[in-house]
Structure formats: structure tokens, C-alpha cells
Amino acid sequence: MPVFSNTEQFYRVTKTLFDKIQKENPSAAAELESSKLIIRFNTSDPTAMLVLNGRRHPAEVSYGENRVRPEVDVSMTADTLHKILLGELGLAKALSSKALRVRGPMRKTLKVADLFHQCQEYYSDALREEGIWTG
């Protein structure tokens, strides 16, 4: 059974997460901006699309269908993302097992490593706030 029951719930959690990071740690957003990266996350179960656009000022996160062409395109199931953000699944393992697929220049994503760690840090809080707590 998937962690997120529908797309709206997934967007609510991720929105809470990014708002939290923006409030608690603005430097992470600045990092995204200086990297000039456009990253798109495509998830399945539920189907959702997130675009982190570091070329806008301030950096922007959009939820749902978007016409912007991404530089890095990441596809996975929402459960995989959930596990990665909780730290239950390592990035390298996810990549090698093809649970996570990346199209585009991987090395550029290293520029936003800090943002990724921020996401991991605040993710469980975001889950709790939205009333989904898995332990």
C-alpha cells in the first residue's frame, strides 16, 4: 500500500516540506538559485510532478504539470522518494537498483546536495504536520 493515497496529499506534504526549508533555512534556497538548475521529479503511485526551478528569483517550486523543460529529470515511485527522504534507502542503492532514474547531467545535482540534506532533515516533521506518520 503506497504511503500517499493521492496526488493532492503528496503535494501537500512536499509543499509543507519546502515551505519549512524556506523558512528555517533560506540558504538552501539560495543554493538552488546559484546552481541555476531546473530539476523535475516525476513520481508514480500517485502520479505527480514537481519542478524545482533555480533560475527564477526567488527559486520556485511548482506542483503539477509544467511546460518548463528540465535540465535534470528524476523519475521514481512516490514510495521510493519517501524512503530516500527518510534515509531508509541510500541514493546510490536506489540508482543502482533502477528504482530511481535520472536523465541529464548528474554531476550538476551535486551543487544542491545541501538542499537534499535539508529535505531529509525536515521531511519527518512535514509528514507529522500533515498527519501521516509512519514511524
Place this chain on the structure above:
Amino acid sequence: MADKRVILVTGVAGYWGSRVAKQLSLEKDLHIVGIDKTEPPDGIENLDFIQADIRSRLLTDLLEAEKVDTVFHLHFLEQAGPSEQAFDINVMGTTNLFAACAKAGVSKIIFRSSTSVYGARPDNSAFLTEDSPLRGSRHYGYIRDLLEIEAFVNGFRRQSPETKVVVLRFANIVGPTADSPMIRFLNLHKPIVLLGFDPLLQLIQEDDVVAALVYSLKSEIAGIYNIAADGIVPLSKALRLVRKRPIRIFHPFAYKGFELLGSVHGRPLAYMPIELDYLRYSWIGDLRKMQEDLGFQPLYLADETLREFAGQKSSEDEDEQESNLYDDERLHDLIERRRRAKELASNGDPRE
């Protein structure tokens, strides 16, 4: 029989003539008269065959006697080298036929032309509309003849406005049974291409050619239309889809080489089904007029025509009985095509 619409098909012994006649013979309310110098192939039911030459002086009498309403002019020799005999049939035959039609009061003439009349030029716009200047190469017999005919038809349309003329300019015709310069090119063991050039091609499947010709009989519209399948294919991709590995030649050498060959054999570029310029620059017809005014939609997509062609060819190969090239893809294409055809039919397309 008396109230049936009479359709005359020229070149009925040839590939296009016989295919169109066969298609038309399925219609209950049409009477099909076919003319040619030789007997047509068997299997065309209800064909009223008359052995006649389109250059005959008695053509007017024939048209009047048979009360011909519409003429499909499909007698055309598609030869690479310029030949006097082909010119005589193609150009002189056409002028004779058109003049006879005007005199006999034929209401409509449908003629198959080619987008190659626009010419492959470096300064071609990406999409050539039907009123673009015709700057085709005059080195090749069939293109030269088409240019002559197009110029004549242009004058004819002004002089005889009561005879409607439909000219369909088809893109490169590809298909398993037809014969066209592009098919001959794709059938070469090692096609020659020009190093560093990758022109875009427009294609049309042979079945869609027949469909378009028959469609224009039912449509009330006259005029000139580019006809091609949706999608464009770079030459390199086309060759890959049909699994051919080309020989790439640096273009100055290629031009020089063919010039020399031409002077030796007297028939320029006899070895090349397509002239070098047509392998260097693109000539893409603008299809808006076909889609909007004529309302015709080819069923095959550009990629599909090539897969179908390559697949059919490989199934003829007896070595590979096990699995043929593109078996799955072609079935998938076919399912998609049938779905599209149903959609068109439900939107009131006169086909089916």
C-alpha cells in the same frame, strides 16, 4: 448504366492506373473506362478497357462518345534519364489529352505530380506552399517533364476555366509494391549520400496516394495540393529505419564524379535514382492546404511508411523466416491506423 458517372483512367495498364481503377471499380455508381496501349492486369472488375494512345487525334471523339465526366491522368513514365520517348508520352500526351478534355466538355481532370518540382535548393523555405516557384532540376527526365506539364497546366487552367483541374503534388512515394525514385534509392545495396548533409524528407505511402487520388474525385475542390504524410524524416533516419548503411561522399567529389560518369555514358546520373541536390537540400511541401481546404488526411505517418516498407521487404527475404523486421511495430502501427481510420470515418470522411 446510362446515369452512371463515367470515369476515364489513362495508363490503366500501369501501376497507378490499375490501382486507382481497381479502387474506383468498387463504387456502384461509377462506370470506369480505362485506356492504355497495352492490356491492363487481370482482376479489375467491370473495367471497360479501350486500347488507345493518349497521343491519338481521335481522343476528343472517344471522350465525347463515352460521355466522360472525369479523367484520371495517370499515364506517366517516371524515368531518371531524359528520353525522347518518355517526353513524347509525358508532355505531348498530356497536352493532347487536356486539349481533348476541354473540347469534349470533361468537367474534371485529376493529375498526379510530385513535390520534387519545387526543386531542392539551399534557399528553399522550410515549408513550400503550392504557389512557390517551381525550380526543380532539369537534369532528370521525369522532373523536367513534370515541370513542362505543370507550366502547361497552369496556362490551361486560365484558358479553360470550365474544366476543373486537380493537381496532387505527392511527396516521396514509399511502399512495398510501387515504383518511385525514392523506392529505387532505398532499394540500392549501398545508397550514396553526401557527407555532412542530412536533408529532411517528406513521405507518402502508396496506399495513401491511391486514397488521395480517389478522394479528390469525390471532393468538389479543384486546384493544386501538396500531399504528404504527417511528420518529416531526416534522410539519415530514413536509411536507418530501412536498415541501410550509406556510402558518404564529400559533395564536390560526388558532383564531379557524376558529371564525369554522365559524359561517358551519355545518360547523366543513370546510377542515381535521386539527383544529388535532392540529397543535399530539403524540399518540404506545406500541408496546410491539404489539411484545411482539401480535408484529406493520409493514414500512414512518415515513420510508418518506412517501417512498413522495410518490414515487407524483409518478409520477402526467405532466409529469415523466423521473425521479420518490425513485426511488432508494424502490427502496432496497423492497430493505430485502423483506429485513426475509424475516427476519420466518424468525422464524415468519405473514405470507407
Place this chain on the structure above:
Amino acid sequence: MHDTEARIQCVATTKAGTRCKHNAIPGEDYCHIHRPITADRTATGSKRSSVDGESGTKDLTDGELREQLMEELDSLITRVQAISPDYRPSAYASDGTNGSTDEETEGVDPDLQNRILSRLRGSINEDLLDAETWKGLWYMVNYTVEYQSDIFKRRLSGDYDTDEWGLDWEFVEAVRPFLDFLYNVYWRIETTGIEHIPDYDRALLVSNHSGQLPWDGAMIMTAILNEHPAQRLARNLYANWFPTLPFISSALVKMGQALATVENGTRLLNQDELVGVFPEGYKGVGKLYKDRYKLARFGRGGFVKMAINTQAPIIPVSVVGAEETYVTVAKSSILARLTGFPYFPISLRFPWLGLMGAIPLPSKWYIDFGEPIATDSYNSEDTKDLALVSELTDHIRNIIQEMINNRLKIRRSVFR
């Protein structure tokens, strides 16, 4: 003792696949042909740049630039190695011309890519930037797409898509590392005013033009791809003699560029594309060095009519730096007629230094996008008013000239 050392056979494998028959250089494992190229790279590099007749480039640390390019090539080689593990870079050999003929008839396979790359790498090292090298460079650009193992097979079987203009996104992505290198490293381009470009709507970019090859268009395209929030692809309209050039013509089409005709521009704008034009045309490309940054006449205002008819805003663009990439001191009409080029540049380096002169100089570039000029207050009837069209054309020309002048004032030197 000396004898025994000299008789050691070279350990390399030749291109024919047989063991190399030459004797190794005393003290090394390879003969002079197969000697690994890293050995005396820096030595040859510095020696060569000092004999390079060009003043001005020298102090720009040619060596460093070459190092950068080498690194790019090295990473490409690593990627190829991932696909064919038994690959090892071999040194440059002078019989490469024969090899390239084979390559042409054999089509593309990873091993061939290896050979091209290693040859390219070798020749850069030896600073032998001759015609072969540039051909090799184009191969690299052309086929980088096929290095990527997951799409390699698919492309070979023709399973890829292009739009109706021939744009092939996989090709664009494949050449982007090379364009990025030129953008970031070679010309160190600084871009301003990217926010003037709309996210999704149509717009017409109007720019000054220079250089024999369409590098300025390519860099405007790269600037927008790299900096714009929606990563738009600028569809530049190129001069009508590019289609006659091999490689360049097909690369331009695959990158979604189109020939400069009113129909093409109008159609693209009606498809809500971002269209770039260079109204100076070949008058701009063939400018002499002393005339640089003086805008040539802007044709008959075809682009203004195009913008008005499609109600697309005009965005003026100035490119500074590109006009110094080729220093044309005179034009030869006889050579132009022979080659079929609309003009034939006699530059400080070309044709005197052979094709080497065709390599653009690493000047520093600035690309500035200006405020959009709305055209929706006009209607298509106004395009018949020649006075109005020519007035608008001059207006835009003056804006661009002013933008160029402002940039030239701030700029410290050609190379900084």
C-alpha cells in the same frame, strides 16, 4: 646493452588489430607512433604557442584553454570506455586520413568513436589543429549523442523523433557540453537582461551579426538555454549560404534553426516560438575589422513586418566580442567566387595559416538582451506603410547600436 634495449617491441596494437612491428623508444614501452601522448604534452604545447604568429592570443594562456578542452575530451573518452571496456586511447597517427574513409563506409560503432576521439585528442595535444581535427570535432559533436549507451542502439535503428523543422532534442543535449564549454570557458560569456525573454510566448530577438560561422547565433541559443528559467530554445534564422556547407547545415537543422525567410519566421512565431534574426545578413558577417561594431544596414525591414504581422514583441540583442573572433582585413572576390561563399575573408590568420585561421579567437563576449519593444499597437495594414517600417527598423537598429556602444565603453579589452 644498448642493442638489447632498442630491440624491445612496441606493446601497442595497431589500428589493423595486429601487434605493432616497430621497436620501442629506448626506455619506454611504445614506439614513436604509439607513445602515450601525455608524456610531453606541456612541452609541445608551450613550444607551439610561441611560434603561433598571432599576437594577443598568446598572453591568454593558450595552454590553459587547451588543458580545458583536453579535460572535456578525457571525460568523453571515459564515457566511451564505459560502453566498450577494452578501449584504451591510442596516440595520433598520420595515416588517419585512410582511417577516416573507412569510418565513413563502416557507419558508426563505439570503436570508431574511440578512434575519432583519440585522434582528436592526440592532434590537440600536438597542436595540429588542421582540417582533419575540425572534421573530427564535428564528428564528435555529431555523434556524442550516440555515446550515451541507453540511446545508442535506439538511434542506430532510427528510433528517434524530430519536430517538423528537423529539431532533434537529443542532438541538442548531446552538443550542449561542447556549447557550454565555448560559452563558459572559451569565450567566458556574460549575459544580462535574460528576464526580458518571455517564458512561453512568442518573441523576436534582433541581434548584430559577425563572424564567418554562426557562432553568435549558437551562443545566443546557449545563453538562453543556460540562463532562462524556462530553458527555451531560440530558433535562429540563418543566412542562406549556410545550407550549402556540409555538417554545419545539418547541425543547424538538428538544433532547430531555420533558414532566414519571411515564411519561416512567421510560421515559427505563430507557433509561439522564440525567433532570432540577424538583419545585417552577410553584410554583417563580412565586415572588415576596422568596421566592427558599426551596424550595417538592416535590410528592408522584413523582420519588422514579421513581428507586426504576428504581434510578436521585438527584443534587441547586442553581442559584443564575437566581432573580434575573426579578424578580417580584406575581402577577396575571386576566392569568394571560387568557393561559393558570399565573400571570402582575408584575415590575419586565414588563409595564411591554412584552416587554422578558421578557428575563432578566444575573445571575451558579452550578450545583452534589451527591453522588449511591443508591436501590438500596429496591425498588419501598417506593414504596407514603408515609411513606418523603415522608421521602426532604424529605431531598433539605433537601440542595438547604443547597447553595443555602452558595452564597449565598459569593456576593458578584447580578451578580458
